[in-house]
Amino acid sequence: SDHHLVYPKTPDHMDWSTYFPAYVPDAGPIITSQPTETSLPDTANLYPKKLTKEVEVVDIGCGFGGLLVALAPALPNTLLLGMEIRTSVAEYVQHRIAALRTQNPATDLYQNIGCLRANTMKFLPNFFRKGQLTKAFICFPDPHFKHRKHKARIVSTTLNSEYAYVLRPGGIVYTITDVEDLHHWMVQHLEAHPSFERISEEEQDADPCVEIMKTETEESKKVERNKGQKFIALFRRLEDPPW
Numbered sequence: 702s703d704h705h706l707v708y709p710k711t712p713d714h715m716d717w718s719t720y721f722p723a724y725v726p727d728a729g730p731i732i733t734s735q736p737t738e739t740s741l742p743d744t745a746n747l748y749p750k751k752l753t754k755e756v757e758v759v760d761i762g763c764g765f766g767g768l769l770v771a772l773a774p775a776l777p778n779t780l781l782l783g784m785e786i787r788t789s790v791a792e793y794v795q796h797r798i799a800a801l802r803t804q805n806p807a808t809d810l811y812q813n814i815g816c817l818r819a820n821t822m823k824f825l826p827n828f829f830r831k832g833q834l835t836k837a838f839i840c841f842p843d844p845h846f847k848h849r850k851h852k853a854r855i856v857s858t859t860l861n862s863e864y865a866y867v868l869r870p871g872g873i874v875y876t877i878t879d880v881e882d883l884h885h886w887m888v889q890h891l892e893a894h895p896s897f898e899r900i901s902e903e904e905q906d907a908d909p910c911v912e913i914m915k916t917e918t919e920e921s922k923k924v925e926r927n928k929g930q931k932f933i934a935l936f937r938r939l940e941d942p943p944w
């Protein structure tokens with residue numbers, strides 16, 4: 702159950718400082734003078750301080766964080782966020798990131814990844830403003846085989862509109878699964894959405910993130926061990942049509 706999950710009221714209310722401490726702006730010069738009666742109220746504290754960069758890449762249902770850890774050095778100037786609903790798994794990823802940062806002191810390595818416990822089927826637009834994201838990964842989502850469970854799938858007509866909202870035109874949704882039926886489902890639902898077009902196989906194969914997604918997530922390794930198949934599809938966020 703996720704009824705005790707907390708969400709920011711708007712993306713401006715989200716405090717990312719504990720997730721990406723290296724990207725918190727410098728505190729600035731220390732002010733030694735005392736506030737006077739005429740000084741203005743500190744309105745800056747109504748909203749948490751913005752980071753020097755925004756999150757641009759999300760891993761939806763990141764599991765144990767293999768993709769984040771592999772993408773961190775591949776996209777060194779980008780903030781990547783894993784979102785995971787299971788508390789213990791999200792905590793595991795947070796500890797994993799903290800350990801990697803400690804093992805790599807004096808470098809920026811792994812400062813650009815974070816993991817948030819969240820239900821991505823709810824309130825994605827509370828975390829990200831319109832057009833904030835450049836990439837969203839959906840790797841080996843739970844298949845929910847039973848027909849009556851299809852509404853629990855992470856790709857659906859409603860959710861695709863949320864992905865379209867948070868992705869900027871030109872942004873990419875990456876999908877991979879070992880369940881062929883789910884692959885067709887995701888292709889069908891994303892292709893049917895007016896904000897998305899499928900990316901050609903050539904362009905797909907040329908994208909270095911595809912190889913990483915194919916080999917580095919924990920689930921992809923499991924499928925590899927079991928000699929299972931992997932079905933991949935990428936979709937580009939299109940420009941909104943003029944009014």
Ligand code: SAM
Nearest residue numbers: 762763764785786820821822840841918919920
């Ligand atoms: N992407 C990872 C990988 O490839 O190794 C994990 C795949 S695992 C089969 C699916 C993950 O999605 C699980 O860790 C599950 O807890 C998470 N998940 C399922 N529904 C979710 C939701 N609504 N919000 C966030 N995470 C979710």
